Amino acid sequence: MTSIKIAVVGLGRMGKRHVHTLLYRVPRAQVVAVCSSDASEIEWATSNQEYKDFGIAVYDNYDNMLAHPGLQAVWVSSSTDVHACQSLAAIKRDLHVLCEKPLSTDLAEAQSVVDAARAKPSLKVMAGFSRRFDASYRDASLKVFDKKAIGSPFMVRSNTCDLRDDTGFFVRYAARNGGIFVDCAIHDIDLSLWFLDNPKPKACWAAGTLQHHPELKDLSDVDNAVGIVEFWGGKIAYFYCSRTQAHGHDVCTEITGTDGKVMVNVVPKRNNVVLADSLGLRHEVQPEYWERFEDAFAVEANEFVSAVLKDTEVPLPLESGIMVMKIGQALQHALLSGEVVRFDESGERLH
Amino acid sequence: MTSIKIAVVGLGRMGKRHVHTLLYRVPRAQVVAVCSSDASEIEWATSNQEYKDFGIAVYDNYDNMLAHPGLQAVWVSSSTDVHACQSLAAIKRDLHVLCEKPLSTDLAEAQSVVDAARAKPSLKVMAGFSRRFDASYRDASLKVFDKKAIGSPFMVRSNTCDLRDDTGFFVRYAARNGGIFVDCAIHDIDLSLWFLDNPKPKACWAAGTLQHHPELKDLSDVDNAVGIVEFWGGKIAYFYCSRTQAHGHDVCTEITGTDGKVMVNVVPKRNNVVLADSLGLRHEVQPEYWERFEDAFAVEANEFVSAVLKDTEVPLPLESGIMVMKIGQALQHALLSGEVVRFDESGERLH
Amino acid sequence: MTSIKIAVVGLGRMGKRHVHTLLYRVPRAQVVAVCSSDASEIEWATSNQEYKDFGIAVYDNYDNMLAHPGLQAVWVSSSTDVHACQSLAAIKRDLHVLCEKPLSTDLAEAQSVVDAARAKPSLKVMAGFSRRFDASYRDASLKVFDKKAIGSPFMVRSNTCDLRDDTGFFVRYAARNGGIFVDCAIHDIDLSLWFLDNPKPKACWAAGTLQHHPELKDLSDVDNAVGIVEFWGGKIAYFYCSRTQAHGHDVCTEITGTDGKVMVNVVPKRNNVVLADSLGLRHEVQPEYWERFEDAFAVEANEFVSAVLKDTEVPLPLESGIMVMKIGQALQHALLSGEVVRFDESGERLH
Amino acid sequence: MTSIKIAVVGLGRMGKRHVHTLLYRVPRAQVVAVCSSDASEIEWATSNQEYKDFGIAVYDNYDNMLAHPGLQAVWVSSSTDVHACQSLAAIKRDLHVLCEKPLSTDLAEAQSVVDAARAKPSLKVMAGFSRRFDASYRDASLKVFDKKAIGSPFMVRSNTCDLRDDTGFFVRYAARNGGIFVDCAIHDIDLSLWFLDNPKPKACWAAGTLQHHPELKDLSDVDNAVGIVEFWGGKIAYFYCSRTQAHGHDVCTEITGTDGKVMVNVVPKRNNVVLADSLGLRHEVQPEYWERFEDAFAVEANEFVSAVLKDTEVPLPLESGIMVMKIGQALQHALLSGEVVRFDESGERLH
Structure with a gap:
């Protein structure tokens, strides 16, 4: 196993950049799918030549994306209010998750993601505090x-x-x-x-x-x-x-x-x-x-992918975001x- | 009238520096006296060749210094607890005063200096907020x-x-x-x-x-x-x-x-x-x-002396220190x- | 055609870095082979797990490497004295060439590479002046x-x-x-x-x-x-x-x-x-x-690969290196x- | 002897600044005279209140200025073509000289000033290489x-x-x-x-x-x-x-x-x-x-004056300017x- 199949949910400014990072700087990640609930983002993605070249499927339904054949991991880059539920859904399907900070603005909801991740210790679940990288x-x-x-x-x-x-x-x-x-x-x-x-x-x-x-x-x-x-x-x-x-x-x-x-x-x-x-x-x-931390996002993504491939600890404990x-x-x-x-x-x- | 006769009270680190500033950078001020209540400072001053060259009298008693013939202004550079009383004594003798900040750590006492100064509008009384210069x-x-x-x-x-x-x-x-x-x-x-x-x-x-x-x-x-x-x-x-x-x-x-x-x-x-x-x-x-603000002290002293000589407003109102x-x-x-x-x-x- | 097969000749400090750049930052290049005439470099490469993961063949003979199945381009990163002959050999086999500067310290030899490249205008031949990127x-x-x-x-x-x-x-x-x-x-x-x-x-x-x-x-x-x-x-x-x-x-x-x-x-x-x-x-x-210009090398490689894939001009004319x-x-x-x-x-x- | 009587010749931009430096930053120098051959500079100087306050005589004839009662030193700040002859004239009258660089653009003429100074070792003659200070x-x-x-x-x-x-x-x-x-x-x-x-x-x-x-x-x-x-x-x-x-x-x-x-x-x-x-x-x-080296000019002037008063070596040998x-x-x-x-x-x- 030398690479993982990953999908990105959310195609706002940061979601597009995360796809770019995965394509250009994370050779052990293969972007197989993206997902958005925004019609203009879907249109942008389906007409994107680069996405076609790299064989990236475009979904407008998150559950469908999670069912993409062979999918192993999800980068949650949607708006904050759905970070937790999307992370929970991915965990439920035994997918590794890299979730943009914060998990939730509701502490109980954030804790529920931490608890779900703890219940499946084989999964790598990490919150993206990019400056750490x-x-x-x-x-x-x-x-x-x-x-x-x-x-x-x-x-x-x-x-x-x-x-x-x-x-x-x-x-x-x-x-x-x-x-x-x-x-x-x-x-x-x-x-x-x-x-x-x-x-x-x-x-x-x-x-x-x-x-x-x-x-x-x-x-x-x-x-x-x-x-x-x-x-x-x-x-x-x-x-x-x-x-x-x-x-x-x-x-x-x-x-x-x-x-x-x-x-x-x-x-x-x-x-x-x-x-x-x-x-x-x-x-x-x-x-x-983005200009300040572009390199950090690439390091973060590579370290997350490496933790998945080598089954090692993610570099940043998920619960640290709670405090x-x-x-x-x-x-x-x-x-x-x-x-x-x-x-x-x-x-x-x-x- | 092209220069004023000035004395410095307090010969700690800053007092010595103020004498230096007056000698080297304020040609319209003539340092005629210094005063300290500290024996070692007095000893240092009385044996100082430069002070002799420039004819500076050394006093160990503040009231005596205030009575120095022809004295027109005092730079109060003693410890904070005597700023107010020394300023008041100088004002009482109709001497212009440049007092190191703060006038007092007691607001009522500080206000008493402001009041005394207001009562003699012909006197120039200023608190030394050096960064302003x-x-x-x-x-x-x-x-x-x-x-x-x-x-x-x-x-x-x-x-x-x-x-x-x-x-x-x-x-x-x-x-x-x-x-x-x-x-x-x-x-x-x-x-x-x-x-x-x-x-x-x-x-x-x-x-x-x-x-x-x-x-x-x-x-x-x-x-x-x-x-x-x-x-x-x-x-x-x-x-x-x-x-x-x-x-x-x-x-x-x-x-x-x-x-x-x-x-x-x-x-x-x-x-x-x-x-x-x-x-x-x-x-x-x-x-x-001192190294950061040496020039500012020279500007401050020249502007204070100029306000005295030309009878203009001091550059900084005395009461601003109260707030x-x-x-x-x-x-x-x-x-x-x-x-x-x-x-x-x-x-x-x-x- | 969404990517090209490329080989790197020379596995000194820079050759290894160029392989890294191609793997990590140039998704449209597939590194299929490396070559060195140095025994210790060969040994290092054959035992390198990452090279195995990415399926990189290791050659100790340059001509054999040029014959690697499907090879389309060569990055010449050997010592300066063989830049020209290795570039010429690659051009002869109709391979695109990205050659480290300078083409040669002998002006006539450098010109011979320029001439060979001009004779095959469909080939992309570029000298690597990395600061340009x-x-x-x-x-x-x-x-x-x-x-x-x-x-x-x-x-x-x-x-x-x-x-x-x-x-x-x-x-x-x-x-x-x-x-x-x-x-x-x-x-x-x-x-x-x-x-x-x-x-x-x-x-x-x-x-x-x-x-x-x-x-x-x-x-x-x-x-x-x-x-x-x-x-x-x-x-x-x-x-x-x-x-x-x-x-x-x-x-x-x-x-x-x-x-x-x-x-x-x-x-x-x-x-x-x-x-x-x-x-x-x-x-x-x-x-x-390397630390100063790592990003520039990635841009250079991506632009070279893009010129090959899109059949556009290389960003820097080969002959500019002669002057x-x-x-x-x-x-x-x-x-x-x-x-x-x-x-x-x-x-x-x-x- | 705690101060010297000094004159400045040349009242261009730098001459005026040298007077300012002497007045404001060199308490052991007393500016007694200035001199210029330029009518507008003379007019400016004669109407200058500060010069009046400090009792500075204004001359339009250099020889007359050299004869100013009690004059001990000259700061030559005229144009380069008269540096040497004005320095020589001052040396002839046993006056100390601080001459702007260079002594002359004619090496023989410059050497003549060095020779004249050497002939009167009790005089302090210095060329003003301000950056040294x-x-x-x-x-x-x-x-x-x-x-x-x-x-x-x-x-x-x-x-x-x-x-x-x-x-x-x-x-x-x-x-x-x-x-x-x-x-x-x-x-x-x-x-x-x-x-x-x-x-x-x-x-x-x-x-x-x-x-x-x-x-x-x-x-x-x-x-x-x-x-x-x-x-x-x-x-x-x-x-x-x-x-x-x-x-x-x-x-x-x-x-x-x-x-x-x-x-x-x-x-x-x-x-x-x-x-x-x-x-x-x-x-x-x-x-x-001037803004970059104002402090240096003050140090230079004080050190020159100190060398005169204490009869010590000038900080910079005159002949160093020849090379x-x-x-x-x-x-x-x-x-x-x-x-x-x-x-x-x-x-x-x-x-």
């Missing part, structure tokens, strides 16, 4: 944990700031995703748990503002927010999320320890080009997270209520 | 306010992170200065008020940790802290203060607006030198704020209590 | 030619500086490659012709030094050299080549025009990580050109003789 | 010589690139200054001698181009040029000079050694401000060398003739 974050991890380059890490600052999207598309999208701290900061929260060695939250608070998208008010959300999470044991993380950056997709993380600091992408750059002209010296910034979601929801609650949200020493939310 | 912050102001380069500013991130001082000197010093948010973040708070156009605080929260200086616990302080201030009108500032950086004095500020962001000193550098060797490419960072102190104390309270501190719409603290 | 150089080209961002380009500075290799391997390798300006600067010369719009050389001079490898003296070479090429029409390029950098593989290019300058990789970085510690702020640099080689050899002559080498207005060398 | 170059020196951070230095790259001046003023100015390699590169040549430890030149070559100022052709000059100097002993320096940069005054130096590289100002910045907007991230560059000029003239000859200029092992030019 990024070369720079991995190098940061090497420096922090293997080389002890910064002593004991105690503070994380992490930002996820998107380029302003004046089409308003993101607003409709965001409405299904649990608010800015769940939708934007989830990776940052995950990074803080990684680099602070899985501390338990103690308290959090947040503040937000509406600068470009007043329509978010009715959706109980904001377009810019900052939040602090205090952990038990004297560790702290703080976050800035924004939907309205003028200069590009700006995602940076700083991990401060007792003897130093590791900085990841504090000065974002699209490439190695600098232009010197009458405005001075300038460089461009990636427009969105991330708890913290994201607490920050969102703090943002909307103005109150501090507190946790007990086991990390259980107190109110 | 820094070329980069002024350029940032030009971009934000004059050129409208970032649209409407709504968020400020600002850090004051000191190089770790293993001598413990700072701990004794800090005990007199009101805690980390009052001592360290006061400039950052001032900058946030400047760049957000004097908003009124609405609520704040903070979290801190002790990483190197457990002895601070007894002094109700921490060595690293982050805090968020939410202002009325949808503006936000957040701060990181640290006493324990490994790499140098790291002071940066980001002002985010609706159309862009201005970043000041986000990548701190000691000078223009980069060393490439087997570790990669590296540059050094200023060890302390800075209110916010600093609220953050410190939030840090120690774990509770949100709230303000009414006029910026008055509610509890 | 790098995202940053392509963005530079976009800025220079499409956006006219720097006015009229008239000067190029370009460096190829390798990390010091104390194993001495490179010295033996270099002996076969025509000297530092032919071996190292060939890409820089190619870039200068690209960005200066194919000017004709007028004169050149160079100077070099031996700092780490005195043994190069007997091979008529140096380990560090700088050279200037003056072109007809007032354009200039200058180069620095080094075999002895302490900090990594440092390849940068600056294109100066009448209204600005485009800089590519002037501050080399391995990734997005910066470490702040007691030495200041530092980042690492790529150790060799690059002429200039490289003239610089090497100037370096060794100390004399200026001059060219007539058609770019023919005068002596 | 720059904090970054001094830090580079510390790293190279004291810390041996780069092993043995063997190569220097150094640029002096001026912002384009469309007023044409510089052309008229340049005509008196010996050509681009003498006028622009003189500091770079000086730096190469400094950091390569005073090697003797062996050969040099150069190429230039006219991009913005065709009128320079009649003056036997160019507006952009590159040159290489090979030194005896395997050391090399290469230079790029430009009058036509779009982005600012760009002066950088790289010193490469056997174990590393020191880079000075490779990424020029006006201040610590970065603007992020729809164009990406950008910073400004100093418009001219700098020899190399500059050789490069200019190579540029215009297209021929290599060679030197014997003692550094004497051969033809």
Whole structure:
């Protein structure tokens, strides 16, 4: 067995990119099918010459796709509200699952996927926290944990700031995703748990503002927010999320320890080009997270496929996403209520 | 009248530097006297050849110094606990005053200086918020306010992170200065008020940790802290203060607006030198704020002297420091209590 | 026809990497065979599980490999001295060829490959100037030619500086490659012709030094050299080549025009990580050109394969390498003789 | 004796700045007089309130200025063609001299100043190579010589690139200054001698181009040029000079050694401000060398004054400028003739 048959469900921006990643960068994965419930996506896929060349079947019904002959794995890249049920359906059919984060914005539903996966330990089920596979974050991890380059890490600052999207598309999208701290900061929260060695939250608070998208008010959300999470044991993380950056997709993380600091992408750059002209010296910034994390998605997909082929552990435990979601929801609650949200020493939310 | 006779009180690290600034960079100021209550500082000053060359009298009694023949102005550079009384004494004698920030950690006492100064409008009384005179912050102001380069500013991130001082000197010093948010973040708070156009605080929260200086616990302080201030009108500032950086004095500020962001000193550098060797490419960072802000102190002193000579407004209203102190104390309270501190719409603290 | 069968000849460092690129990043290429004349490389390849998984045949005889059933294309990645004869043999068998630069260090031999390729216009024959496929150089080209961002380009500075290799391997390798300006600067010369719009050389001079490898003296070479090429029409390029950098593989290019300058990789970085510690702020640099140009090799291979499949022009004319080689050899002559080498207005060398 | 009485001759851009430096940053110098032969400069100076405040006499006759009561030193900041004769006149009157570089574009004349100074060893006579006093170059020196951070230095790259001046003023100015390699590169040549430890030149070559100022052709000059100097002993320096940069005054130096590289100002910045907007991230560059080297001029002036007051050696031997000029003239000859200029092992030019 040198390759696996895989299907991608969801053909939005990311779904198409995942198909591309699988075709171009994951030689041990054979994309045999894609699926979408969106008519325009189906039309786009059925007329796509590349999909024909590579023999990719196009489905408009998820159950039918799961029945594709020989299918072994599914990459769930649909909207967040169906992540859990699609993952559960695939698990039921004994298919391996790589599911985009988060499993669900409902903690009980997310837990149900974790439970279903545990019940079938031979299946590989993983949530896609793509930054965990990024070369720079991995190098940061090497420096922090293997080389002890910064002593004991105690503070994380992490930002996820998107380029302003004046089409308003993101607003409709965001409405299904649990608010800015769940939708934007989830990776940052995950990074803080990684680099602070899985501390338990103690308290959090947040503040937000509406600068470009007043329509978010009715959706109980904001377009810019900052939040602090205090952990038990004297560790702290703080976050800035924004939907309205003028200069590009700006995602940076700083991990401060007792003897130093590791900085990841504090000065974002699209490439190695600098232009010197009458405005001075300038460089461009990636427009969105795809450009920043394209390589990470390829590593993630290859490692997932390798875990399936070699029957090894997936690189990231599925349940780690649950605590991330708890913290994201607490920050969102703090943002909307103005109150501090507190946790007990086991990390259980107190109110 | 082309120059003024000025004295410096306090000959700690900063007092000595202020004398140097006056001698080397403020030709219209003539340093005629210095004063200290510390015997070793007095000894140092009386044996200093440069002070002899320039004819600087050395006093161990502040009142005597104030009576120095022809004295016109005083630069108060003593410890924070005597800033107010020394400023008041100078004002009483009709001397112009440049007082290091803050006027006092006691709001009533600080207000008493403001009141005394108002009662003698012919006197120039200024609190030394040195960053206001820094070329980069002024350029940032030009971009934000004059050129409208970032649209409407709504968020400020600002850090004051000191190089770790293993001598413990700072701990004794800090005990007199009101805690980390009052001592360290006061400039950052001032900058946030400047760049957000004097908003009124609405609520704040903070979290801190002790990483190197457990002895601070007894002094109700921490060595690293982050805090968020939410202002009325949808503006936000957040701060990181640290006493324990490994790499140098790291002071940066980001002002985010609706159309862009201005970043000041986000990548701190000691000078223009980069060393490439087997570790990669590296540059050094200023060890302390003197190296970062030496030029700003010279500008500050020249502008203060010019205001005296030309009888013009001092560049920074004395009372602006009061709101800075209110916010600093609220953050410190939030840090120690774990509770949100709230303000009414006029910026008055509610509890 | 949706993919081509391709073989790689030469299994040194780069040959192995090219196989990897074809497997992992070029879905329309099927690697069916590899070939080496080196026993240890053969042994390595025959025992390689991945090669077995993907069904790659291993040959120790180049002619036999060319006879592999269904083979359509060859990637020549052997040592420079056999580039030409292996390319000619492949062309003779009507196989498409992607040949590593340079075709040959002998201009007549290089021309013979160009002639053979011209005689079979249906074949795609390309020399691998990988930097032409790098995202940053392509963005530079976009800025220079499409956006006219720097006015009229008239000067190029370009460096190829390798990390010091104390194993001495490179010295033996270099002996076969025509000297530092032919071996190292060939890409820089190619870039200068690209960005200066194919000017004709007028004169050149160079100077070099031996700092780490005195043994190069007997091979008529140096380990560090700088050279200037003056072109007809007032354009200039200058180069620095080094075999002895302490900090990594440092390849940068600056294109100066009448209204600005485009800089590519002037501050080399391995990734997005910066470490702040007691030495200041530092980042690492790529150790060799593979890390810098891995993506470019994937683009190059995909574009070559696409040209074969779609029967379109290869992205880079084969003959463009001839002028690059002429200039490289003239610089090497100037370096060794100390004399200026001059060219007539058609770019023919005068002596 | 705690200060000296000094006069400045020449009130062009730099002369005015030197007066400012002396007034604001050199407390042990008392500016007693200025002198110019230009009527508009005289008018400007006589109506200048600051000059009045500080009691500065304004002369239109150099000899009269030299006779100013009590005058002890002169800062020669006139045009290059009168540097030597004004220095000689001052020396004749037993005045200390700080003369802008170069002493003369005529080597014999320059030597006559050196001889005159040697004949009066009690006088302090110094040529103003301001970069020698720059904090970054001094830090580079510390790293190279004291810390041996780069092993043995063997190569220097150094640029002096001026912002384009469309007023044409510089052309008229340049005509008196010996050509681009003498006028622009003189500091770079000086730096190469400094950091390569005073090697003797062996050969040099150069190429230039006219991009913005065709009128320079009649003056036997160019507006952009590159040159290489090979030194005896395997050391090399290469230079790029430009009058036509779009982005600012760009002066950088790289010193490469056997174990590393020191880079000075490779990424020029006006201040610590970065603007992020729809164009990406950008910073400004100093418009001219004054902004880059203002601090260096203050250090230079203070050290010169200190040498006078304490009767110590000037920090830079006067004769060191002679070799700098020899190399500059050789490069200019190579540029215009297209021929290599060679030197014997003692550094004497051969033809």
